[in-house]
Amino acid sequence: MEFPDVIPPLLIEFALTVAFSFVVGLEFRRYQRMNQYKFHFGSTRTFVLIGLLGFILYTMDGSRVLYGIGLVLLGGMLLIYYWQLSSKEMLSLFSVLLALLIYLTGPVVSIFPSWFLILFIVSLILILGEKPLIHRISDKLAGEEITTLAKFLIISGVILPLLPDEPIAPMMPVTYDKVWLAVIIVSGFSYLSYLVNTYFFKSRNLMITGILGGLYSSTVATVVIGRRAHHLAEAGRFVSSALIMATAMMYIRLLVIIFLFSPSAGQRLLAPFSIAIVLSIAAMAALFRFRDDSPSPSEADVIKHPLELSTAIVFAISFMLFTSITQYVTSHYGGYGLNFLSIIVGFTDIDPFILSLLSGEFTVSSSAIVSSVILASGSNNLLKAIYAVALARNRSVRAAAIWLIFLFAASILYAFKINT
Incomplete structure (x- = not known):
């Protein structure tokens, strides 16, 4: 001093x-x-x-x-x-x-x-x-959480420094350490929301599931809410608000991850994603009733733990697979082929695809990559609308399904505008 x-x-x-x-x-x-x-x-x-x-x-x-x-x-x-x-x-x-x-x-x-x-x-x-x-x-923390923390320290502090910074293969223009860095960021982001949801909001309120589940995975949150909505036909505005909030949180999560990987792409996606977030929150606010009159939701549908090593390995394999597919499509069909691929990928897990786009070196323009991210997130909204309707099988998810389809259509129009 x-x-x-x-x-x-x-x-x-x-x-x-x-x-x-x-x-x-x-x-x-x-x-x-x-x-x-x-x-x-x-x-x-x-x-x-x-x-x-x-x-x-x-x-x-x-x-x-x-x-x-x-x-x-x-x-x-x-x-x-x-x-x-x-x-x-x-x-x-x-x-x-x-x-x-x-x-x-x-x-x-x-x-x-x-x-x-x-x-x-x-x-x-x-x-x-x-x-x-x-x-x-100490009493509240489950014993397996300490083991999970040890796993996260292994994948972030031991495995990542050992991986070389060189391309994996000619058909896979991404480095080893970039693949594993994507695993760490996505897993860590999901793990944080899982801990908050598990240890601070155990009531499984639908809106809490929408907020924290959307940070974890909006698709998983939609499945959870859709299953509960099957018995909540008279709580349509509340159920739809939770589904829309899950999608808004998805855009927030994607923005954070994209900025961590590619600040330039994050800046270009900031405007469209921010508009989607603001409009979704506005739509949610128009539907949401301040008092929850719906029956107590079942606690059977619990979000799965996100930090299993097997999950990390599957994500890494998916990342490399999408990189190879993207490399082939961009080499043979250019930006239009990449846009078509993005719409298809939206019906799967979009995180490894989006991160592979941002980490690899492909023969397409930055505008094509931005439009692909928008299309993938948009078609993923269409998938969530289908899940919600199929699982709920009642009118409680009608407003949310209409909003998700609207976001899908808006994504296609915005991507088309970028490419023209």
């Missing part, structure tokens, strides 16, 4: 060590009282003395030998303390580890920048003060 030159740096470091050790000691004292520990580990003064011991030993010996000896002796004393009390009650190592961290305060003050020092002390205080919150999160 930067202070005026008139204050000796040693005095500043000493004062910071005492102050932060004292603050953590106060919080630890409150932590002991709240948990009603029968055997108390030291006090606020104990923490200040431990912090001072570490600071003095670290400062007086440049070789740090004395500091290391002090750490060993302090650790030994704490272990003896723990061993003596562990025979009398269930004693945690938490107090011992916290005391050792306070011993490190002096070196942290001397070596690290101010932001790290503050982060270090704040972390200790939050760990002490938010024990109930940490326990609630």
Whole structure:
């Protein structure tokens, strides 16, 4: 931390060590009282003395030998303390580890920048003060989520850096790392919406399903809502509003992903996608009733977990397959063939196709790529209209189906305008 030159740096470091050790000691004292520990580990003064011991030993010996000896002796004393009390009650190592961290305060003050020092002390205080919150999160979080997080760290932090930045094959003009980066971005985006939907909105309200499910996959959200709508014939405005909202969230999700991959394409798609988003929200607002009079929806239809490794592999294969098909179509049939392909692809998963368009190097203009993205998203809306009508089989989805067909027609007209 930067202070005026008139204050000796040693005095500043000493004062910071005492102050932060004292603050953590106060919080630890409150932590002991709240948990009603029968055997108390030291006090606020104990923490200040431990912090001072570490600071003095670290400062007086440049070789740090004395500091290391002090750490060993302090650790030994704490272990003896723990061993003596562990025979009398269930004693945690938490107090011992916290005391050792306070011993490190002096070196942290001397070596690290101010932001790290503050982060270090704040972390200790939050760990002490938010024990109930940490326990609630631990109890609420499903065990498989930790394994899923480990999988995501593997695919993003281990596999991606190992992949080469070179084209896979002549008929597949995209690099290995671009393929896997697409997997990470799409999976991470879907995983975030899955966590919010699972742990913050467990009621499965239709509008929540439309919003968060649309961020995950608007097609999946449409299927879920369409199934529930089969028993909600009298809640047509609410059901249709949820379906339209899912499509609006699809455009938002696509815009974010496209900007991450190709900012130039994102800028060209910003206007048409923004218009689709605004008009969809306006249509939803015109239909949506502020009070939900529909029956309680069934909780049987739960969005599948998006971060299975098998799902990532399937997405990567789909990405490479669409890249090969796109390369063949653009080489032999040009932009018109790509537009026809985009309409067909809209009846499948459009994410790998759109990302393959943005990542590869094809012999078509940027306008053709933009129109292909619009056509693929538009025909996907037609697919969702078909799903909604087929699954609901009642009038509850009529307004949403009409709106989705309108978006499909508008997409064709806009793409035609770009190409002319």
